[in-house]
Amino acid sequence: MATQYYEGIGRRKKATARVRLWTGGNGSVVINDKPGDVFLPRIGDLDIALEPLRTVGQEAGYNVTVKVNGGGQTGQRDAIRLGVARALVEIEPEWRSALRQTGSLSRDPRVKERKKPGLKRARKAPTYTKR
Numbered sequence: 001m002a003t004q005y006y007e008g009i010g011r012r013k014k015a016t017a018r019v020r021l022w023t024g025g026n027g028s029v030v031i032n033d034k035p036g037d038v039f040l041p042r043i044g045d046l047d048i049a050l051e052p053l054r055t056v057g058q059e060a061g062y063n064v065t066v067k068v069n070g071g072g073q074t075g076q077r078d079a080i081r082l083g084v085a086r087a088l089v090e091i092e093p094e095w096r097s098a099l100r101q102t103g104s105l106s107r108d109p110r111v112k113e114r115k116k117p118g119l120k121r122a123r124k125a126p127t128y129t130k131r
Helices: 045-049 051-055 073-091 093-101
Strands: 005-012 015-022 029-031 063-069
Touching: 005 073, 015 073, 045 051, 045 073, 051 073, 051 093, 063 073, 073 093
Parallel strands: 029 063
Antiparallel strands: 005 015, 015 063
C-alpha cells in the first residue's frame, strides 16, 4: 500500500466509519477487510458512498480503506460518504465548496426517536376500544 494516508470520521444514526484515503492508489475500496462491492451489495450503495471522490474528480487517485461499525446498511453507507468527504477536505481545502454544494459534508442529524411510555413505539398508540 501507499505510505501516506488522510483520515476522516463519518457518522450517521448509530453507524461510525473511519475512512482512510491512501495516496498513489488505483481506486480500490476495502471496507472491513472485504472488497467494497461485497460489503455494500445493494445496487448504487457503493456509488453513493464514493460520491465525494467523483465530485472532485479523484475516483481513481486514492485507495480507500474503511472500518465501519454500528447501524444498518444505509447508515453505514452514509457514514462512509461523510468520512470520505472529510478526508478529501483534509487533503485539499479548496474542495470544500464543491463538496458542500453536493451535501457531502453535512451530517444527517436524524436518529431513531425514543419510545414513550404507554405507546407501542415512539408515536404509535394502542388501538382505542370504546367498550
